[in-house]
Amino acid sequence: MKYIYLGAFPPPYGGVTIKxxxxxxxxxxxxxxxxSKFYDKNNNLLLRIISLFTTIIKKKHGLIIGISKNSLKKLTFVLFFMNKKIMNNSIVLVMGGTFPQMVIKDKRLQRLLQEYKRIYVETDGMQKALSSVGVNNVSVFPNCRERADINAEMQKDNQQLRCLFFSLISEDKGADNIFAAAAILNQKDIDYSIDFYGHIAPKYIQKFESSITRNVNLHYCGVFKSTKKNELYNKLQQYDLLLFPTKWKNEGVPGVLVESKIAGIPAIVSDINFNSEIIKDEKTGLVLKKNTPEELAYAIERVYFNRDWLIELKHNAKDSSEEYLIENYIEDIIRLLKE
Incomplete structure (x- = not known):
């Protein structure tokens, strides 16, 4: 059977397009x-719409759907009423972590989703949430990456604790908590650094630039652009800790948490959505229960004064990356599509 992949691809680069x-x-x-040509913005909009309509009404192929939750909801209703048969031959890749909450509130959507051949969500918690409302054609397919051929050596001979933030720089992503935590660390006998990588949210630029210039331990390193295979992981391995105190309510399985695992870098994360499923507290990183600057500063301090524990966290993070390698899932997906 022929399949049409309905979803956006890079560029631009983002969690959905990379997956x-x-x-x-x-x-x-x-x-x-x-x-599908629908997401090819080089084509005329009318032609893209015609292409999508043609894809939907055909009956001799299946769909692989990787789109946002709101778009998925609309598409599900359209498919059900226009061509329910195609749903039985189609799989869905749920993007983000708030899809189950939307489904739980919509009984009609719950019934329609069961027409798909399989729905893949990113965590066990999401699968259980959907199962609780009778949506049982669900399996787990995390936000995966390919296995990387990188140096697995865990360094511990540096006095300075090297931390990084690797995401959109905004208050929603917790950048303000990092600044406040850094101010607390400055009052203690701790040799640390925090490097920021990523685009700065337009509304946050002035505040970010003002805050970072007041602390010599903090540096903005721009937007990291990888041009060679494994270059990202080699960069991540220069650090000891990933800081991810996000407040964003739509977090799913952030790609940077998976990438840090592959690089063997433990993460300090907020306890929001499914972060505590991805990062096992005190095993592959630390989970902030209240996500306050004080709690973040204390977590960094604990690691700083226990380097043997840091090495243990690094090994555990690296070992846990096996759960997020696409090689461990692709055969089952192919087998399903060939049935």
Whole structure:
């Protein structure tokens, strides 16, 4: 059977597009699959809409759907009323962590989702939430990455504790908590640094620039652009801790948490959505229960004064990355699509 992959691809780069590209490339060698023209913005909008309509009404192919939750909801209703048969041949990749909350509130959507061949969510918690309302055609397919051929050596001979923030720089992502925590650390006998990588949210630029210039331990390193294979992981391995005190309510399985695991870097994360499923508290990182600057500063301090524990956290983080490698999931997906 031929499959049409309905979803956005890079550029631009983001969690959804990276996940779609990775899966598409893996599937391409095993099944007949092509990208939908609907998301190709180089084409005329009318032609894109016609292409989407044609894809929806055809009955002799299946869909691989990797789109946002709101778009998925709309598409599900359209498919059900226009071509329910195609749903039985289609799989869905849920993007983000708030999809179950939307489904729990919508009984009609719950019934329609059961028409899909399979729905893949990113965590066990999401699967259990959907199962609780009778949506049982669900399996777990995390926000995966490919296995990386990188140096697995865990360093512990540096006095300075090297931390990084690797995401959109905004208050929603917890940048303000990091600044406040750094001010607390400055009052203690702790040799640390925090490097920021990422785009700065337009509304946060002035505040960010003002805050970072007041602390010599903090540095803005721009937007990291990887041009070579494994370059990202080699960069991450220069650090001891990833800081991710996000407050954003729509977090799913952030790619940076998976990438830090592959690099063997433990993360300090807020206890929001599914972060505590991804990061096991005091095993592969630390989970902030209240997500306050004081709690973040204390977590950094604990690691700073216990380097043997830091090495243990690094090894555990690296070991846990096996759960997020696409090689461990792709065969089951291919087998399902070939049924």
């Amino acid at each position: 779609n590209k990775l899966l598409f490339n893996k599937l391409f060698d095993y099944i007949e699959v092509e990208q």
